[in-house]
Amino acid sequence: MQVTSTATTEPAIAQPAPVRRLMSLDALRGFDMFWIAGGEEIFHVLAKTTGWAWAALLAEQFTHVEWDGFRAYDCIFPLFLFMAGVSTPFAVGSRLERGVSKSELARKVITRGLILVALGIIYNNGLFTKPISDMRFPSVLARIGLAGMFAQLIYLYFPNPKAQYIWFAGLLLGYWAVMKLIPVPGCGAGVLTLDCSLAGYIDRSVLPGRLYLKVHDPEGLFSTIPAIGTALLGIFSGQLLRSQGPVAQPNQKTLWLMLGGVGCLILGYSWGWIFPVNKNLWTSSFVLVAGGWSVLMLALFYWIIDVRKVSGWAFFFTVIGMNSILIYIAGEFIDFEYAAKFFFEGLLSFFSEPVRAVGSVLAFLAVKWAFLYFMYKKKVFLRV
Template sequence: MQTPAVAPRPTQRLVAIDLLRGLTVALMILANNNGGPAAFWFLQHAAWNGFTPTDLVFPTFLFLVGVAIPYSTDGRLARGDGRGTLLRHIVSRSAILFLFGIVVNNFPLFHLDTLRVYGVLQRIAACYLVLATAYVCGLRWRGALALVAGTLVGYWLLMRFVPVPGYGLPVRDVPLLDPVRNLAAWIDRQVFSAPHLFERTRDPEGLLSTLPALATTALGVLAGLWLRGTAPLHARIRGLVFAGAACVLLGALWNFGFPINKRLWTSSFVLFAGGWSLLLLAAMLRFTDARSAALDAGKRPLWQRPLLVFGTNTIFAYMLSELLAALLWTIPAGGGLSLQQAIANAFDRGIPYPTAAATAYSLVFLAVCWLPTWLLCRRRIFLKI
């Protein structure tokens, strides 16, 4: 909340990362402001177990955080920055991201009795802190693969075989991944009381479920290492496609024993979503014109420009959308309605089809967030941490 014999220049490869990051942010804004329950199904999360395209948004963003780590770290090391300097930057950046997340979660009221600590930016901060630190300290292929395998298997063992205090053993005493009676939800309730949790009985960005989110980020690190290799670009794209298809298949198979569930970030979800993230990155690399990589954003192909606006000022765009949405829900508009509800009702009255009205609201909200982000990009003002 990035030729045969010789590898392309880093800027060439990063174009696709920025484009996919921009697409992810745009879809995140649409999904988080989808105009209500009448919105298209693909702009809504799965109710519990299952998967929709919207469930791919957050893991793809975390995946891209991982992809960028080898690029940024190796680049700074090549410029002469010491490892101590890098580690201090990683810690400070993670802390700032975490604080931004606290602001986003609780704006504009900041009631201490309902302060939410878990959140999207907080999870990004935690995953970035762990993986970037590990990379600076020497994590590469074997370590990242071991981290992915260890966290996915370990999380499955915890959720499947550890009795939940007060409820019993999953499968035997309570259904596996019961919304309330699962280990991740129980831990969240022990750390913070109900008013501090997003869903009162659990939090989708809770403590234990951050463990498999590390695996999502580690998959990105592996992809970044692969892309920085010296194989021809078409071979690297094929490698991403193969790995992505394998992950999707493994996740789909594991779904039968450990269901795909975004809210609990299950191990099958990590593989399934991670596989699609790999495939999307491969597609973006395939359809990105590498010759335009060094061009100014205004000179790139037309389809790339809107995405690059979000992709190069990601944190600003995300925070703007979340803070604006919170304001709209907080400002009263009369008749017991918030300003957001009043605007949504106006769309409903003006457009006879509920799904079309909800979609129109989402698109207008997206445009409102894109415009100031574009103005900052034109002036080369970027929110850097």
């Protein structure tokens, strides 16, 4: 991991530097990180202070389902992992074409994955030593690191798209088979509850420290296997966008992305009847449903920004997307809430309670964005 200051116009953020960056990918990454960084609180505060029905509906969509099911907020994390896959053909593929050896690229891919695992442990537990029994080792960053790492290794060593599709199908079908057929002691086979799933049992058996839900961890080790499929879906999309073959026209690429996204949704929701859509277990049906929505969002951003060239509105999100890892971990070390109160509390005191509540959230987000904009102007970016 390193923080770089560069005078180039195409910095690399959280993945190896591609030769050509997709503006839409940076904007979509920033759009995704905006909600992770606190944007969802706008709807929660609106719903709480006003009671408006539409605000309550949106606020509900910006919460996770308790177990089975799918809401918009359940797509935030897989979308980020999906985008790590999209960047792979631009980043790793371009270096392969320049003659960089697979072994050298594999070392960099593995190193990056392990660094993200380490950052996740620090993010969960801080810099101070805790007893291992009190530490949580699984994390969002670890899942991005491990799933992205294995997906990129598949891309490196199985360059034939047919082989990659076989890997994708094999991971999803294999995960489904073992989750349904292998019995868990005291529970039996095919039980997909919090206490009895095979994924939770394996994580309890092999992972040190504590799990997020005591008996289960939504970012556990075993459920990382189907998450590789999420990153592979991104790689498939990135290969399409980078292709120079028969489907080379931008409008054609947009159409194929849309068809692929709809196809994933149909297959995922259909599969969900027998293998429920479940983010905590990262079920195969969840991979397809979250992946379908991710592909459709990429198609929309790509068509508007890179095809239609309507990009001015996206600058706000691009600033966030080009330092996404930094803003994710910075909140653990920088008190943005204190800064927001320092600059805006006096001004907000003149308004009514609903305005103050929403204004506090906007002020918090504004301080975060100003920090990222400062980094952007100084061309300082966190690279992993």
